[in-house]
Amino acid sequence: MTTPTQFLFRETGQADSGAGGQASAAVMDAGSAIHVRGLTKHYDSGFRALHDVNLDIRHGEIFALLGPNGAGKTTLISIICGLVNASEGTVLVDGHDIQRDFRAARQRLGLVPQELATDAFAKVHASVSYSRGLFGKPRNPAKVEQVLRDLSLWDKRDERLMSLSGGMKRRLMIAKALVHEPRILFLDEPTAGVDVELRRDMWNLVQRLKEDGTTIILTTHYIEEAEEMADRVGVINQGQIKLVEETRELMRQLGRKQLTLHLETPLAQVPETLSAYGLTLGDDGHELIYTYDGQGDRDSIPALLQALDAHGIHFRDLHTQQSSLEEIFVSLVRDGHR
Amino acid sequence: MNVYAVRTIYAHEMHRALRTLFQSVVSPVLSTSLYFVVFGAAIGSHITEVGGVSYGAFIVPGLIMLMLLTQSVSNAAFAIYFPKFNGTIYELLSAPVSSFEIVLGYVGAAATKSIILGLIILATANLFVDLEIAHPVWMAVFLVLTAVTFSLLGFIIGIWADGFEKLQFIPLLIITPLAFLGGTFYAIDMLPPAWQTVTLFNPVIYLISGFRWSFYGVADVSLAASLLTIGAFLTVCLAAVWWIFKTGYRLKA
Ligand SMILES: Nc1ncnc2c1ncn2[C@@H]1O[C@H](COP(=O)(O)OP(=O)(O)O)[C@@H](O)[C@H]1O
Ligand SMILES: [Mg+2]
Numbered sequence: 381m382t383t384p385t386q387f388l389f390r391e392t393g394q395a396d397s398g399a400g401g402q403a404s405a406a407v408m409d410a411g412s413a414i415h416v417r418g419l420t421k422h423y424d425s426g427f428r429a430l431h432d433v434n435l436d437i438r439h440g441e442i443f444a445l446l447g448p449n450g451a452g453k454t455t456l457i458s459i460i461c462g463l464v465n466a467s468e469g470t471v472l473v474d475g476h477d478i479q480r481d482f483r484a485a486r487q488r489l490g491l492v493p494q495e496l497a498t499d500a501f502a503k504v505h506a507s508v509s510y511s512r513g514l515f516g517k518p519r520n521p522a523k524v525e526q527v528l529r530d531l532s533l534w535d536k537r538d539e540r541l542m543s544l545s546g547g548m549k550r551r552l553m554i555a556k557a558l559v560h561e562p563r564i565l566f567l568d569e570p571t572a573g574v575d576v577e578l579r580r581d582m583w584n585l586v587q588r589l590k591e592d593g594t595t596i597i598l599t600t601h602y603i604e605e606a607e608e609m610a611d612r613v614g615v616i617n618q619g620q621i622k623l624v625e626e627t628r629e630l631m632r633q634l635g636r637k638q639l640t641l642h643l644e645t646p647l648a649q650v651p652e653t654l655s656a657y658g659l660t661l662g663d664d665g666h667e668l669i670y671t672y673d674g675q676g677d678r679d680s681i682p683a684l685l686q687a688l689d690a691h692g693i694h695f696r697d698l699h700t701q702q703s704s705l706e707e708i709f710v711s712l713v714r715d716g717h718r
Numbered sequence: 719m720n721v722y723a724v725r726t727i728y729a730h731e732m733h734r735a736l737r738t739l740f741q742s743v744v745s746p747v748l749s750t751s752l753y754f755v756v757f758g759a760a761i762g763s764h765i766t767e768v769g770g771v772s773y774g775a776f777i778v779p780g781l782i783m784l785m786l787l788t789q790s791v792s793n794a795a796f797a798i799y800f801p802k803f804n805g806t807i808y809e810l811l812s813a814p815v816s817s818f819e820i821v822l823g824y825v826g827a828a829a830t831k832s833i834i835l836g837l838i839i840l841a842t843a844n845l846f847v848d849l850e851i852a853h854p855v856w857m858a859v860f861l862v863l864t865a866v867t868f869s870l871l872g873f874i875i876g877i878w879a880d881g882f883e884k885l886q887f888i889p890l891l892i893i894t895p896l897a898f899l900g901g902t903f904y905a906i907d908m909l910p911p912a913w914q915t916v917t918l919f920n921p922v923i924y925l926i927s928g929f930r931w932s933f934y935g936v937a938d939v940s941l942a943a944s945l946l947t948i949g950a951f952l953t954v955c956l957a958a959v960w961w962i963f964k965t966g967y968r969l970k971a
Pocket of ligand 1: 429
């Protein structure tokens with residue numbers, strides 16, 4: 381039986397592999413902000429955290445990497461940013477290999493890790509200046525000031541990090557990641573344990589950065605967050621990318637409904653004359669499945685039912701289904717655990 | 719070469735020393751001076767001269783070496799252990815910085831601090847005893863090479879350590895005893911013959927002997943042996959650091 385979620389999953393899966401296989405698409409891919417091919421990670425424990433990950437992040441987009449805890453989101457980001465060694469595969473940042481050409485690659489990247497990590501004894505201003513220096517940029521007090529002001533940290537500039545609240549520390553880590561003016565910014569679970577105000581500020585900042593042309597990759601396990609912010613969503617589970625889709629397209633597909641007719645007598649195949657409806661068979665021909673746009677073709681169902689009647693196809697029962705992103709997600713996760 | 723990054727790391731580390739001035743400067747200078755006063759006075763009243771050098775002056779190069787070894791190791795070990803401990807190492811690993819530049823920044827700063835300490839102790843000792851430096855250039859060579867080599871060793875220990883105990887283990891249980899038994903307070907020929915042989919297995923005597931030779935022109939072992947020892951140490955440490963960054967040992971999963 382085909383569930384709506386499998387339907388979505390399969391369709392986008394095909395689109396993906398098709399794009400990867402075409403030569404022209406491959407050329408385009410090399411121009412991606414982030415280009416990941418065949419990335420696999422086995423930790424020393426033997427655990428496989430990533431398995432053959434292929435992913436392209438476009439310039440200037442907000443990409444949400446969506447997946448449950450332990451899916452491999454942090455591992456993927458850590459490999460791209462140089463914190464973890466890949467077992468296999470390649471990663472290009474703006475066309476620069478993260479190993480052979482690590483300077484060019486890393487210069488473009490800014491990372492705000494998931495865990496708060498601060499040097500308690502350092503002071504706010506010095507800490508942010510330090511980050512800029514590490515990335516090979518000359519001192520620029522005006523830039524440091526601007527970043528600190530953007531993150532409401534300017535008043536705290538002479539305080540030691542140990543005196544900052546958790547939210548302030550997170551702001552500081554964002555400031556540190558931005559002060560070298562990266563073209564691509566990674567936010568690993570930016571809103572985990574963050575208060576409403578900071579969350580709002582963060583989203584405003586992300587929008588501003590996007591307007592300036594910064595590519596943003598964020599991870600989250602909140603679906604609404606991905607929905608709200610991202611241009612595209614990638615779903616990852618158990619170290620595998622399950623789906624990559626435009627958020628809008630995903631939402632459109634989510635609007636789709638499915639009508640399942642339980643037939644009195646099984647069909648061997650869908651009659652040729654009904655091909656316009658894109659019907660599929662399920663349950664060994666006992667079910668006839670029609671997928672349709674929830675908003676668009678409202679009149680199509682009566683037409684379909686008439687057409688079926690005309691073909692002498694009768695049904696005992698029927699039901700309709702509508703999928704949600706939540707549902708897809710749950711289904712993907714469950715499939716992974718099977 | 720990411721010069722800004724090297725400068726940034728170096729400046730950050732030097733600044734940390736200033737912030738902890740007491741711990742990083744006052745305390746080692748004070749304790750070395752105490753050794754000097756106590757041993758110089760207590761033993762110096764029994765042994766007036768060693769190889770034509772007054773006992774007080776004789777122990778100065780060894781004491782500086784002793785401080786140089788322990789401070790270089792613990793300084794550099796702590797410097798790299800700390801960001802590992804508090805998690806800020808992520809920034810270093812994600813920056814466009816080569817391993818050579820990281821080492822240059824951290825080890826450079828740790829070595830600089832040790833050398834400054836050495837010079838402070840030298841100046842302090844000069845207030846109490848008449849110091850002569852027969853071969854100032856060689857003295858500088860030993861000072862710098864030792865500071866750099868043992869800062870490298872400290873850097874390696876800092877990366878290897880996954881707890882504060884391990885961080886202190888090697889300086890406390892290996893380096894300090896070796897330095898104490900390495901001829902700081904006596905010339906080797908003052909020992910019974912059997913102990914003389916045992917002592918020759920202690921690498922630290924080669925360092926102290928060479929360093930002392932640069933002051934007074936007297937040595938327990940040949941200058942060549944001293945230089946060879948420090949050269950071998952340096953090579954081993956460089957190789958270990960190279961391997962650490964190549965494999966990501968204890969730095970990258
Ligand atoms: N250093 C490590 N050694 C062994 N396993 C690890 C290590 N880091 C992460 N893992 C495992 O890899 C999987 C993916 O982790 P992670 O990338 O942090 O997931 P996510 O960020 O999606 O929650 C988890 O099962 C985690 O336990
Ligand atoms: Mg994570």
